[in-house]
Amino acid sequence: MIENSYSRTPGFQAVQRTTAVVLAGGKGSRLKELTARVAKPAVSFAGKYRIVDFTLSNCVNSGIRRIGVLTQYMANDLIRHLQAGWGRINPELMEGVFIIPAQQRTGELWYRGTADAVYQSMDLLDKERTDRLLILGGDHIYKMDYSRMVNFHIEKGADLTVACIQKPLDLASSFGVMSLDKEGRITEFNEKPENPQPDPSNPELAMCSMGIYIFNFDVLEEELNAAVNRPGYGHDFGHDVIPWMIGRRNVYGYVFSEKGHPCRTAYWRDVGNLDQYYAASMDLVQPLPELDIYDPNWPIQTLQLQRPGAKLVFNDNDRRGMATDSVLSAGVIISGASVTKSLLGTDVRVEEHSVVANSVLLPRASIGKGCRIKRTIIGEDCQIPDGMIIGEDSIRDKERFTVSESGVVLVTQNMLR
Numbered sequence: 001m002i003e004n005s006y007s008r009t010p011g012f013q014a015v016q017r018t019t020a021v022v023l024a025g026g027k028g029s030r031l032k033e034l035t036a037r038v039a040k041p042a043v044s045f046a047g048k049y050r051i052v053d054f055t056l057s058n059c060v061n062s063g064i065r066r067i068g069v070l071t072q073y074m075a076n077d078l079i080r081h082l083q084a085g086w087g088r089i090n091p092e093l094m095e096g097v098f099i100i101p102a103q104q105r106t107g108e109l110w111y112r113g114t115a116d117a118v119y120q121s122m123d124l125l126d127k128e129r130t131d132r133l134l135i136l137g138g139d140h141i142y143k144m145d146y147s148r149m150v151n152f153h154i155e156k157g158a159d160l161t162v163a164c165i166q167k168p169l170d171l172a173s174s175f176g177v178m179s180l181d182k183e184g185r186i187t188e189f190n191e192k193p194e195n196p197q198p199d200p201s202n203p204e205l206a207m208c209s210m211g212i213y214i215f216n217f218d219v220l221e222e223e224l225n226a227a228v229n230r231p232g233y234g235h236d237f238g239h240d241v242i243p244w245m246i247g248r249r250n251v252y253g254y255v256f257s258e259k260g261h262p263c264r265t266a267y268w269r270d271v272g273n274l275d276q277y278y279a280a281s282m283d284l285v286q287p288l289p290e291l292d293i294y295d296p297n298w299p300i301q302t303l304q305l306q307r308p309g310a311k312l313v314f315n316d317n318d319r320r321g322m323a324t325d326s327v328l329s330a331g332v333i334i335s336g337a338s339v340t341k342s343l344l345g346t347d348v349r350v351e352e353h354s355v356v357a358n359s360v361l362l363p364r365a366s367i368g369k370g371c372r373i374k375r376t377i378i379g380e381d382c383q384i385p386d387g388m389i390i391g392e393d394s395i396r397d398k399e400r401f402t403v404s405e406s407g408v409v410l411v412t413q414n415m416l417r
Contacts, residue, residue: 014150015063017131018214021118022055024138025072025102025111030273032402033412034379035074040272041138042078044362044380046284046293046300047329047345050081051271052138053302056097061262061298062146064134065095068125070117072102085303100124113235119224127217135213135237141280141291142210142268143298145261149214149254159219159249162186162242163212165256165268166205172196174270176209176238178253186251191238210256210268213237219249262298267291274404278377281343281360285325307331307346319352329363337367345380359391379412 028040035043041052052069059067071078079099086097100121102111111117118135125133132153134146144163153161164178177196179188188197189209196206215223223241227233234240245251257266267290271277283289293300307330312321319336326339329346336352345363350356354371361367365378374391378384390397391409402410 012063014154015147016065017129018064018066018134018146018150019125019130019132020059020064020067020134020136020146021121021125022052022067022069022136022138023114023117024052024069024078025075025117026139027073028139028272031271031277032274032410033414034274034277034377034410036412036414037074037077039071039074039078042074042081043277044345045141045271045277045281047327047343048305048363049300049302050078051141052078052081053085053300054141054143055136055138056086057298057300058142058144058146059134059136060089060301062144064146064150065089066126066129067097068100068121069097069138070100070102070111070121072111072117075101081303085301111235113239114237115224115227115241116235118220119228119235122221122224125217127221130217132217133215133220135215137211137270139272140211140268140270143262143291143295144212144256144268146212148260149212152254153214153252156184156252157250158214158252159216160242160245160251161214161254162189162251163210163256164207164253165210165266166199166202167208169196169198169204169206172206172208175206176211176242177206178209180207180253180255184252184254186242186246186253189238189243189246189251191236191243207253207255209238211238211270213242223249262295263290264292265290274377274402274408274410275406278360278375278404278406278408281377282341282358285327285341285343287325305330305346310334310344314352351386375407376409376411379410382411382413382416384411385416 024041028035042050045051089096176191178186199205199207269280271280310328310332312334314321314336321334321336323339325341327343331347332344333349337350337354340357342356342359344361347364348361350367351369354367356373359373359376361378362380365382367384368386370387372389376391397409
C-alpha cells in the first residue's frame with residue numbers, strides 16, 4: 001500500500017485558512033424509518049451523540065474552526081442540535097459552525113448532487129479568508145486529524161486531494177474506487193463501479209474514496225463554473241468533478257491510516273444504511289473497540305443533557321438488574337432486567353423480567369415487562385408494550401417492522417401504532 005509522506009507544518013496558518021463544508025442535506029432513505037422525520041446526520045448514535053458530532057469534533061480537534069453545514073431535507077432537528085450544541089466557537093473571529101440552508105441559487109431546484117450543493121453555496125463562503133475548502137460528509141463515523149491531510153495537500157502542491165482507505169473488494173462497489181501512482185497521484189477514479197479495480201498491494205482490497213476532499217478554492221470555483229455548461233453533467237463530485245479533473249489538475253490521494261491519527265486502527269464507517277449503522281453501534285460495545293470514544297485527547301463533543309447516571313436496580317433471584325458488555329448512557333434505568341451486548345441511549349428504561357441482547361435502544365425508548373428483544377434497533381421515544389418478542393421470528397417481524405438485509409429489525413413508534 002502506498003504510504004503518504006506528510007509533516008505537521010508548524011503553526012496554524014494552514015488550518016486557519018481552510019474552511020470545512022459539511023454535506024448534511026441528503027434524504028438518508030437507506031436508513032429507512034430512522035430518517036422519516038430527521039436528517040441522517042441528526043440521527044442518534046452511540047448513546048448520547050448525533051452522527052454529525054463525529055465530523056464536527058474532528059474539525060474542532062484538528063484546529064479547523066470555520067465550518068459550514070449545508071442542510072436541506074428534514075433539517076429542523078439538525079438545526080436545533082447545531083444551534084444548541086455547537087454555538088460555543090468564537091464568532092468574533094469569524095469562527096463557528098454556520099448553518100447554510102439550501103439557497104436555490106440556480107432557480108427553483110434543490111441540491112441535485114454533492115457538487116451542486118457546494119456550487120449553490122460558493123457565494124456565501126468567504127474567499128478572502130479561505131484558501132481551500134475541506135468537503136466532508138455528515139454521515140460517517142471515524143476520528144481523523146484533518147490538519148495532516150491539509151499539510152499533505154499543501155506539500156504536494158495539489159489542486160484536489162481525496163482521502164482514501166482500503167476496503168474489501170466485494171464491498172468496493174459502494175464507493176468511489178481509485179488507482180494511485182508511487183507519488184500518490186490519482187491516475188484513475190470510478191464512482192461505484194460494477195467491477196472495482198483491486199489495489200496492486202493486495203488483490204483482495206480496493207482503494208476507496210472516503211468522501212473527504214480538499215479543493216483549492218479558486219480551482220473549485222473554476223471547475224464548478226465550467227461543469228454546469230458540460231453536456232451530461234450530473235452535479236456530483238464522484239461521478240463528474242473528480243474524474244474530469246484527473247490528468248488536467250494535480251489530483252492526489254491521501255491514504256488514511258492509524259499513522260498520525262487519533263485512532264488505534266484506521267476505523268471509518270459510512271453508516272448510510274441500517275446494517276452499517278447497526279454494525280458501527282455494535283463495534284462500540286466490544287471490550288476493546290476499534291473506535292475509542294473514551295479518549296480524553298480527542299473528545300467527541302455534543303449537546304450535553306443534564307441527566308443523572310445510569311441505574312441498575314433489584315438483585316432478587318427472579319429479577320436482577322444487570323448489564324454486561326454494554327454501553328449505558330445517562331438517565332438509563334434497568335429495573336430487574338437483563339441487558340447483554342447492547343447500546344442504550346439517554347433516558348432508556350428496561351422493565352423487569354425483560355431480556356435485551358445485541359440491540360440498540362435510542363434515547364427515551366422504553367421496554368415493557370417480560371419482553372425479549374434481540375438484534376433490534378428501537379427508535380427514539382418508542383414504547384415497547386409488555387410481553388413483546390422481537391428478533392426471534394423473522395417472518396413475524398417482517399409483517400410488523402422493517403428488517404434489513406442481514407436480519408436486523410428496526411422498530412419505531414409509528415410501526416407499533
